Amino acid sequence: MKITILGAGSFGTAFAAHLALFGHEVKMWTRNCERAEYINKFHKNRSCFSETDLPHAVSAASDIAEALAFSQHVVMAIPTQSQREVCGKIAPLAKEGVHMLNLAKGIEISTGSLLHQLHKELCPQIVYSALSGPSHAEELLLDMPTTVVVASKEESEARMWQKIVSAGSFRVYAGTDVIGLEVGGATKNIYAIAAGISRALKLGDNASAALACRGLAEIMRFGAKLGANPLTLSGLAGVGDLIVTCYSIHSRNFRLGLGIGSGKTLKEASEELGQVAEGAYTVRAVVENAQKFDVEMPLAEAVYRVLYKNESPTKLIKELFARPLKAEMRF
Numbered sequence: 001m002k003i004t005i006l007g008a009g010s011f012g013t014a015f016a017a018h019l020a021l022f023g024h025e026v027k028m029w030t031r032n033c034e035r036a037e038y039i040n041k042f043h044k045n046r047s048c049f050s051e052t053d054l055p056h057a058v059s060a061a062s063d064i065a066e067a068l069a070f071s072q073h074v075v076m077a078i079p080t081q082s083q084r085e086v087c088g089k090i091a092p093l094a095k096e097g098v099h100m101l102n103l104a105k106g107i108e109i110s111t112g113s114l115l116h117q118l119h120k121e122l123c124p125q126i127v128y129s130a131l132s133g134p135s136h137a138e139e140l141l142l143d144m145p146t147t148v149v150v151a152s153k154e155e156s157e158a159r160m161w162q163k164i165v166s167a168g169s170f171r172v173y174a175g176t177d178v179i180g181l182e183v184g185g186a187t188k189n190i191y192a193i194a195a196g197i198s199r200a201l202k203l204g205d206n207a208s209a210a211l212a213c214r215g216l217a218e219i220m221r222f223g224a225k226l227g228a229n230p231l232t233l234s235g236l237a238g239v240g241d242l243i244v245t246c247y248s249i250h251s252r253n254f255r256l257g258l259g260i261g262s263g264k265t266l267k268e269a270s271e272e273l274g275q276v277a278e279g280a281y282t283v284r285a286v287v288e289n290a291q292k293f294d295v296e297m298p299l300a301e302a303v304y305r306v307l308y309k310n311e312s313p314t315k316l317i318k319e320l321f322a323r324p325l326k327a328e329m330r331f
């Protein structure tokens, strides 16, 4: 079938190649005219995976109206903080009943909204689903074994995307807990930054495990407050993604943490990365909307203070360990 992908960065490109390899015709939208022309002429994306030949069933357009006219099935691979702007472009163009699958993982800083909330506000005519789970673009591109979850309010919608997207070594599970899926995907990035900082400071394997596990306790608390099903957070979209992001060198969030732990500023580490590390924004969304969320998240606060207040991670670790002793599980 024909599928439109909005965004021609790492994940949009890997996703396009995956869908085309398994028989779909894909049109990617990029706001960059030269990038679109280059993809159409050379079947390569000059900015991402530049050595990889894309299947000929992948084409590109720099006109969003042309991209949206191509298909009623639209995949969104645009970073979270740009989705409001892109939804503003989609809203007058998308027909009633367009099927949207969002691949992004984040929380909007200005409102504290999860992505399904933002889409409901701006594009109420679309039927929304989201995909999340441990899935680095680099491995998807090579059809390496990968498992993810698609969630939608209606199970039939999630099942539809499950059938379209599952192929080769990419196995998709279906669910209806959109909140849990989006909370898991967004918040794990915060702890991946912490894991990168910890690795750079050579704090050891015990510390890495502690960060992932106490990070999960914060994710669970946050999710419970927002109405997530804890089972979703113990699955691929929670624990699964937390593991891969905290331990894989592919992870942009982990690598951002490595840079910061090595003494770089957020600006320097972000520029060196050259791609989006969503956790740096999500941690702002969580901490700056603390009153709205009202959840105890000391690790997230510590990451925020390192990134935005230039505080020393070593000092913050001492503070974290000096907190009053308490029970392990508390919601």
Ligand SMILES: NC(=O)c1ccc[n+]([C@@H]2O[C@H](COP(=O)([O-])OP(=O)(O)OC[C@H]3O[C@@H](n4cnc5c(N)ncnc54)[C@H](O)[C@@H]3O)[C@@H](O)[C@H]2O)c1
Binding pocket: 007, 008, 009, 010, 011, 012, 030, 031, 048, 077, 078, 079, 080, 082, 085, 086, 103, 104, 105, 106, 135, 136, 137, 138, 274, 275, 276, 278
């Ligand atoms: N890369 C991965 O392995 C991976 C895996 C799973 C999920 N994700 C998620 O997918 C989303 C995209 O990540 P990515 O790795 O592809 O990022 P990326 O930085 O590689 O690419 C983002 C793309 O979006 C485009 N973009 C940004 N703002 C835009 C705007 N206002 N209008 C039009 N285009 C705009 C950029 O030009 C770029 O091409 C993120 O939320 C990320 O968390 C990424």
Ligand SMILES: O=P(O)(O)OC[C@H](O)CO
Binding pocket: 105, 133, 134, 135, 136, 137, 189, 192, 241, 244, 245, 250, 251, 252, 253, 254, 276, 277, 278
């Ligand atoms: O590279 P990251 O840190 O953005 O993580 C990518 C995916 O979310 C991993 O599942």
